Amino acid sequence: xxxxxxxxxxxxxxxxxxxxxxxxxxxxxxxxxxxxxxxxxxxxxxxxxxxxxxxxxxxxxxxxxxxxxxxxxxxxxxxxxxxxxxxxxxxxxxxxxxxxxxxxxxxxxxxxxxxxxxxxxxxxxxxxxxxxxxxxxxxxxxxxxxxxxxxxxxxxxxxxxxxxxxxxxxxxxxxxxxxxxxxxxxxxxxxxxxxxxxxxxxxxxxxxxxxxxxxxxxxxxxxxx
Numbered sequence: 001x002x003x004x005x006x007x008x009x010x011x012x013x014x015x016x017x018x019x020x021x022x023x024x025x026x027x028x029x030x031x032x033x034x035x036x037x038x039x040x041x042x043x044x045x046x047x048x049x050x051x052x053x054x055x056x057x058x059x060x061x062x063x064x065x066x067x068x069x070x071x072x073x074x075x076x077x078x079x080x081x082x083x084x085x086x087x088x089x090x091x092x093x094x095x096x097x098x099x100x101x102x103x104x105x106x107x108x109x110x111x112x113x114x115x116x117x118x119x120x121x122x123x124x125x126x127x128x129x130x131x132x133x134x135x136x137x138x139x140x141x142x143x144x145x146x147x148x149x150x151x152x153x154x155x156x157x158x159x160x161x162x163x164x165x166x167x168x169x170x171x172x173x174x175x176x177x178x179x180x181x182x183x184x185x186x187x188x189x190x191x192x193x194x195x196x197x198x199x200x201x202x203x204x205x206x207x208x209x210x211x212x213x214x215x216x217x218x219x220x221x222x223x224x225x
Contacts (some may be wrong), residue, residue, distance in 0.1 A: 001165045047181045059218030064095045066223045079125045097209050104202035113159035130173045134211035140180040141205040145198035157182035
């Protein structure tokens with residue numbers, strides 16, 4: 001009888017324990033599945049769709065203020081200081097998105113697709129924006145000038161942006177919300193009619209797009225990052 005009573009207590013305890021643990025496990029698996037599906041959908045988006053993949057709605061004003069502060073304090077006053085580098089930092093898409101432009105020659109030798117020595121100095125600051133999943137959606141967009149055939153330009157920008165993406169992956173960054181695009185010479189900053197203009201058209205653009213986590217925080221009245 002005593003043994004049966006103890007066994008009953010053990011069984012009741014285990015039933016109680018699993019009644020608590022199982023919902024948590026199910027919720028965690030459900031959340032993971034939702035995130036995997038979301039990332040799969042994002043991976044299929046083109047450049048424009050990704051840029052507009054999050055509706056900020058009522059959170060827009062606070063996100064604009066947060067991005068302005070982040071751009072000034074972390075980027076302009078950091079590695080991308082225009083007084084010390086050729087890189088630029090701008091507000092984009094109603095001032096909700098930060099756009100960092102890095103000239104291609106700071107990352108690659110002419111016609112090369114392997115990152116040159118020292119290129120990581122211009123990429124390291126971006127790892128910060130990949131730490132919290134879906135706080136930011138980081139877009140790597142590679143451009144070139146109109147030199148060479150269409151096939152050559154497309155392949156050049158593809159291999160270059162892949163090299164940048166691989167660098168983030170190899171350096172241990174979480175690349176779930178890092179997206180790469182090779183646009184060839186589709187979006188020149190200036191007419192390709194001089195050496196200086198072509199030099200400016202050869203560039204890597206990095207877009208820091210607000211993710212769902214940032215929007216959720218902003219709707220609660222505070223962005224903590």
